[in-house]
Structures are given as structure tokens and as C-alpha cells.
Amino acid sequence: MTQVQRAPQPQQKGEDILVDVKNLKMYFPVMQGIMVQRKIADIKAVDDVTFYIKRGETLGLVGESGCGKTTTGRCILQLYRPTSGSVVFDGQDLMSMNAQQLRTMRRRMQIIFQDPYSSLNPRMTAGNIVGEPLVVHKLVKSKQEYRDKVAELLTTVGLNPYMADRFPHEFSGGQRQRIGVARAIATRPEFIMCDEAVSALDVSIQAQIINLLQDLQDQFNLTYLFIAHDLSVVRHISDRIAVMYLGHVVEIADRNELYANPLHPYTKALLSAVPIPDPIVEAQRERIILQGDVPSPLRPPSGCVFHTRCPIMIEECKGGVPPLREVAPNHWAACIRV
Amino acid sequence: MATLLEVKDLRTHFFTPEGVVKSVDGVSYDVQEGETLAIVGESGCGKSVSALSVMRLVATPPGKIVGGQVLFEGQDLLKLDEDEMRKVRGNRIGMIFQEPMTSLNPVLTIGRQMTESMELHLKLNKSAAEKRAAELLAMVGIPDAARRLPDYPHQFSGGMRQRVMIAMAMSCNPKLLIADEPTTALDVTIQAQILEVMQRVAKENNTAIIIITHNLGVVARYANRVNVMYAGRIIERGSAKDIYKNPHHPYTLGLLKSVPRLDLPKKEKLDPIEGFPPDLIALPPGCSFRPRCKFAVEKCMTEFPPLQAAGQGHTAACWETQKVNASFVQSQKGA
Numbered sequence: 001m002t003q004v005q006r007a008p009q010p011q012q013k014g015e016d017i018l019v020d021v022k023n024l025k026m027y028f029p030v031m032q033g034i035m036v037q038r039k040i041a042d043i044k045a046v047d048d049v050t051f052y053i054k055r056g057e058t059l060g061l062v063g064e065s066g067c068g069k070t071t072t073g074r075c076i077l078q079l080y081r082p083t084s085g086s087v088v089f090d091g092q093d094l095m096s097m098n099a100q101q102l103r104t105m106r107r108r109m110q111i112i113f114q115d116p117y118s119s120l121n122p123r124m125t126a127g128n129i130v131g132e133p134l135v136v137h138k139l140v141k142s143k144q145e146y147r148d149k150v151a152e153l154l155t156t157v158g159l160n161p162y163m164a165d166r167f168p169h170e171f172s173g174g175q176r177q178r179i180g181v182a183r184a185i186a187t188r189p190e191f192i193m194c195d196e197a198v199s200a201l202d203v204s205i206q207a208q209i210i211n212l213l214q215d216l217q218d219q220f221n222l223t224y225l226f227i228a229h230d231l232s233v234v235r236h237i238s239d240r241i242a243v244m245y246l247g248h249v250v251e252i253a254d255r256n257e258l259y260a261n262p263l264h265p266y267t268k269a270l271l272s273a274v275p276i277p278d279p280i281v282e283a284q285r286e287r288i289i290l291q292g293d294v295p296s297p298l299r300p301p302s303g304c305v306f307h308t309r310c311p312i313m314i315e316e317c318k319g320g321v322p323p324l325r326e327v328a329p330n331h332w333a334a335c336i337r338v
Numbered sequence: 339m340a341t342l343l344e345v346k347d348l349r350t351h352f353f354t355p356e357g358v359v360k361s362v363d364g365v366s367y368d369v370q371e372g373e374t375l376a377i378v379g380e381s382g383c384g385k386s387v388s389a390l391s392v393m394r395l396v397a398t399p400p401g402k403i404v405g406g407q408v409l410f411e412g413q414d415l416l417k418l419d420e421d422e423m424r425k426v427r428g429n430r431i432g433m434i435f436q437e438p439m440t441s442l443n444p445v446l447t448i449g450r451q452m453t454e455s456m457e458l459h460l461k462l463n464k465s466a467a468e469k470r471a472a473e474l475l476a477m478v479g480i481p482d483a484a485r486r487l488p489d490y491p492h493q494f495s496g497g498m499r500q501r502v503m504i505a506m507a508m509s510c511n512p513k514l515l516i517a518d519e520p521t522t523a524l525d526v527t528i529q530a531q532i533l534e535v536m537q538r539v540a541k542e543n544n545t546a547i548i549i550i551t552h553n554l555g556v557v558a559r560y561a562n563r564v565n566v567m568y569a570g571r572i573i574e575r576g577s578a579k580d581i582y583k584n585p586h587h588p589y590t591l592g593l594l595k596s597v598p599r600l601d602l603p604k605k606e607k608l609d610p611i612e613g614f615p616p617d618l619i620a621l622p623p624g625c626s627f628r629p630r631c632k633f634a635v636e637k638c639m640t641e642f643p644p645l646q647a648a649g650q651g652h653t654a655a656c657w658e659t660q661k662v663n664a665s666f667v668q669s670q671k672g673a
Contacts, residue, residue: 275555
């Protein structure tokens with residue numbers, strides 16, 4: 001089977017693809033030895049992942065801890081240099097760029113981190129945190145312009161411009177995440193990777209930040225890669241969703257299609273494991289409880305990586321890694337049993 | 339059903355250099371034998387402190403239980419001396435903590451940690467305790483349990499460690515199990531496993547559970563009754579069904595409306611609660627939810643509303659319960 005056949009392709013040739021990831025692999029070497037370091041194994045954090053993100057859309061990336069979703073995102077921004085594969089951003093191949101070229105590209109791709117407590121420098125004021133990207137990318141010419149820009153950014157994310165002189169510890173968790181958002185949009189990027197951007201927040205605050213992200217997307221025509229483990233949040237914000245398990249994408253589909261008609265047994269189990277805040281609905285729901293734990297990526301199972309926990313496993317599943325197939329129009333799943 | 343635990347007007351304050359933090363300020367509730375009670379609320383609302391106070395595990399200083407009663411099987415735990423209290427903890431009341439990574443001792447084997455409380459409370463000898471430890475581990479679904487006893491915590495995954503915690507908490511057949519965010523640190527598929535195990539084991543032993551969580555879905559699936567806390571007080575209580583289908587407090591209403599739901603059509607915009615939780619050192623006068631409340635009236639500025647009846651076994655601390663409820667019912671019709 002050739003690689004090209006396996007890759008989910010956009011519906012029509014003419015569609016505007018902003019991020020195109022093909023056969024991405026990121027292996028981290030495991031070293032042993034005190035004096036002489038030898039490589040004894042690879043952790044296959046991301047193993048042959050292919051997807052694309054259209055301009056202006058939100059791709060949700062879900063999966064459990066350690067499945068490689070954050071690594072995938074960081075590989076797109078080239079914060080890790082992938083082992084192999086290709087990452088094309090707006091027609092330009094990022095893998096072949098040097099550090100200098102990448103820095104200019106990074107103005108167009110930004111990131112929002114999970115933890116609003118550790119991702120802001122405690123010794124910098126909110127204003128300088130938000131303004132630093134403007135200085136790094138030389139987007140402002142004078143001090144006055146810098147101050148105006150920072151004030152404008154703070155206002156955009158729902159903070160008061162006078163808060164620019166405060167330090168991170170003077171803000172609540174939700175406000176800190178707003179600072180993180182303001183920093184990400186400072187350079188007017190086209191693409192933002194939201195890495196568990198709302199996971200650390202309380203529900204009432206989480207909803208505020210989700211609404212803010214959606215408003216900004218409309219306002220600046222942003223493209224998001226929204227990485228999260230909370231399936232209800234991902235459904236709310238995404239246009240399309242990719243499900244990852246142990247370094248592999250096991251299913252990609254449009255939001256409504258994925259939730260209405262999940263095909264891969266892992267997706268089904270994941271959806272049924274999410275408790276719904278309604279006792280009457282809960283009492284009637286069918287639950288698929290997966291047995292066991294996620295295997296170590298150091299020693300992934302042979303064949304389909306999910307076969308050790310899969311409720312519909314058959315002998316053939318141990319044979320080879322099932323490729324992503326287009327089971328229904330624009331609905332891709334990597335399972336031989338669907 | 340008999341009342342197992344009755345907490346009356348509990349007040350736990352923390353005396354910090356910045357001022358007095360009233361983490362729990364006049365909380366009363368009861369737990370019936372064998373039932374599952376949930377305490378829900380956001381970070382800093384006092385839900386964990388209210389449970390730690392029951393076990394008298396609040397660090398003193400800076401914390402101090404400044405008032406109230408905790409009646410467990412008729413006995414006031416706050417009046418016991420430290421020796422008597424030690425006989426209650428881990429014996430008649432078991433506890434599961436949030437972080438399975440940090441709540442097990444990394445330098446002791448699982449077997450040692452499990453047998454310790456049984457040798458102490460049940461007066462078992464070493465081999466009997468080990469035998470029971472293996473049975474308990476098997477009960478919570480750890481394969482090959484007897485052979486895992488000499489293993490150390492780092493040899494277990496997060497989900498497995500939380501199973502060990504449940505086995506440990508259940509080892510002396512407690513009447514009450516307090517689970518403080520038992521699955522917050524775990525993935526959803528593991529969360530489902532752990533909660534099922536916890537519920538099954540508790541049912542088999544007729545153990546009541548207090549589950550402390552911020553996850554409204556978990557509450558809906560497992561709890562019989564619910565206490566909703568905000569800024570150190572219970573602001574609404576009732577059966578799980580009443581709380582979700584018939585909320586009477588604007589905070590409960592706000593929580594329910596701010597989470598996206600998997601089973602309903604997607605909404606264009608979420609309905610967040612505006613503003614942010616108050617500073618517990620400088621609570622606003624009157625109702626502490628007033629600054630974020632859409633229903634606030636004049637009276638809310640001055641008087642904290644007492645819990646008022648909203649139905650059978652259902653109370654809410656709000657002056658405008660009828661209006662709040664009507665607004666919720668209206669919004670459900672629209673959906």
C-alpha cells in the first residue's frame with residue numbers, strides 16, 4: 001500500500017489548506033549508560049500521523065495523556081524537529097527551514113499553554129508579557145505605539161489596560177489565561193495551537209475563555225488546533241475532530257459525524273466514558289468500560305495498538321497496523337472491523 | 339435508613355498573615371447509611387476543607403475548626419482526643435485523596451502500606467493482614483494481586499494506584515468513605531473504571547460515600563444527593579434529580595448552563611457565569627454570589643439568604659428562588 005492512499009485528503013482540490021501534516025513521526029531516543037550513552041530504544045510518541053487543517057477552521061485533537069497529541073502540535077510548530085514526515089504551512093515546507101527562517105514563520109503560528117500559572121514569567125508585568133512578541137518580531141516602532149498596542153490587546157481579551165503594570169500573581173486563573181491568549185494573538189498569527197488551553201480552569205471560567213477564543217476566531221479569521229482531553233469541550237469548539245491513541249490517529253471526521261456515528265471502538269469507549277450532567281440521561285446510558293491501562297509507548301503492542309484493550313478484537317488485529325480508511329465520506333477510521 | 343454522619347454549623351477558618359480565610363463558614367449536612375452524597379463546587383469553595391474537617395485533618399496552624407459539631411454515629415468527633423480520633427480515621431471512616439501519585443509512600447511496599455492499618459485497627463497478625471490485603475487488591479481489580487504486594491508505588495500506573503487507595507480505604511470495612519476528587523488526575527476511560535469499582539465495593543459493604551468533585555457529570559452518574567458549595571457555604575442541596583432538573587440557586591443554574599453537553603445539540607455560544615469567585619478574606623456583604631448574579635435584588639446587598647425550602651428535601655440559599663427556577667424551566671423549553 002502506498003503512503004498517498006492512506007492519507008486523508010481534502011474533499012476538493014481547491015480548498016484552502018493552511019496546515020498539512022503527512023506521515024509525521026516523532027521518536028524520542030531512550031539512552032542508557034553513565035559514561036557512554038547508548039540508544040536502547042525509541043519512544044514512538046507520534047507514529048505516522050497524517051491530517052490537514054483548513055484555513056479558518058478548528059481541528060480538535062483528543063486522546064488520553066501520553067497519546068502524543070501535544071507532541072503532534074509541537075511538531076507542527078517545529079518546537080520539536082520531527083524524525084520524519086512533512087509539515088507544510090501555507091504552502092511552505094517547515095521541515096526544511098533553518099532556525100532563522102522558522103523565527104519569521106513563528107509570527108504566523110502561536111501557542112496557548114495549559115497551565116496559566118507556570119506559562120507566564122512571574123517577574124514580568126502582564127503588559128511586558130503581552131508586548132514581548134511585538135518587540136521580538138519588530139512589529140512596533142516607538143514606545144508609544146508599543147503601549148497603545150498592549151492596551152489594545154488587553155482590551156481585546158477582556159482585561160483592563162491599567163492592569164498592564166501588574167504581575168501574574170495578582171491575577172486569577174481565568175485572567176491569567178486571558179493574558180496567555182493576548183500574548184498569542186499579539187503578532188496577528190493565522191494559526192494558534194491551543195494546548196489544553198481551558199483544562200486547568202473551573203467550569204464557570206472555562207466557558208468564558210471558550211467564548212473568547214471563538215470571538216477571536218471570528219474577528220481575526222484564526223485557525224485553531226484545539227488539543228484537549230475533555231470531549232464535550234472539543235465538540236463545542238471544533239469543526240472537525242481527530243482522535244489519537246498511542247501515537248496514532250485512529251479516527252478523523254466532522255464534528256457532528258464523529259459524535260453521532262463514531263466508528264472506531266476506542267472513540268466509542270471514549271465517548272461513553274464521559275459522564276453527562278443529567279442523572280436521568282445517565283441512568284439510561286450504555287457504558288463501555290475499557291479494561292486495563294494504556295500500554296507504554298516504549299513497548300507498543302504489535303499490530304493495531306489498541307488491540308490489548310479492544311472489546312471487538314480478533315486475531316487479525318495483532319497482525320498489522322490498520323491504515324486510516326475513508327469508511328464514509330470524509331470520515332476516516334483505522335480499524336479493520338468497521 | 340439511619341443517619342450516619344451529621345455535620346452541624348461547621349466553621350473552619352484559616353488564620354493567615356493577610357487575614358482570616360473563612361473556608362468553611364457554617365456548613366450543615368447529613369449522610370445516610372449506604373448513600374452517596376456529592377459535594378460540588380469550584381476550586382477554593384471549601385468543599386475539600388469541609389471533608390478534611392470531618393476527619394480533623396486540617397493543618398493547624400494556620401487552619402482551625404472554630405465551631406460546630408461533627409456527629410458520627412452519634413459521637414461528636416470534634417470532642418475526641420487525638421488517640422480516640424486515630425481509632426476513627428482509616429477504621430470507621432476511610433479516605434481517598436486526589437493525587438494517587440503523592441498520597442502513597444514511595445519508599446514502602448504496597449503490601450506494607452496496606453497491612454499497616456489492618457494490623458493496627460483490626461489487630462490482625464502479619465500473615466492474616468497480607469492475605470486480606472491480597473483479597474482487597476483482587477476486589478478492586480488488580481490482576482495477580484498476591485504477587486504485587488512486595489511492589490512499590492512507582493511500579494503501578496496512576497489508575498492502579500488509585501485502585502490501591504480504594505482497597506486501602508476499604509480495608510477496615512469503614513461505614514463512611516470520603517473521596518476527595520478521586521478521579522480528577524485520571525483520564526476519562528480510567529476515571530470510568532475507578533468510579534465503577536468504588537461504587538461496587540461500597541455497595542457490597544454498605545459503605546456510605548461522600549464524593550467531592552467539580553465534575554457535574556460524575557455527580558449525575560453516581561450521587562443520590564448533592565450539596566452545592568460556593569465561597570464556604572452550601573448554597574443549594576437536594577436529590578441529584580432535583581438539582582439538575584429543577585435548580586433554584588443562580589450559581590447552580592450558571593454551572594449547569596456553562597458546561598457543553600455531549601448529548602444535546604451544540605450551542606452557538608456557551609453561557610458562562612460572568613466575573614470570578616470572590617476573595618474569601620474579603621467577602622462582599624450580603625450574599626457572596628451577588629457580584630456575579632443576574633437575579634440580584636436590593637436585599638442581596640445586605641442579608642445573606644438562609645437555605646429556603648424549594649421542594650421535598652430540596653433547599654436553596656437565595657432570595658429569588660422562584661424567579662431563578664422559572665428562568666431555568668423557560669430555558670429548558672427553548673432547548
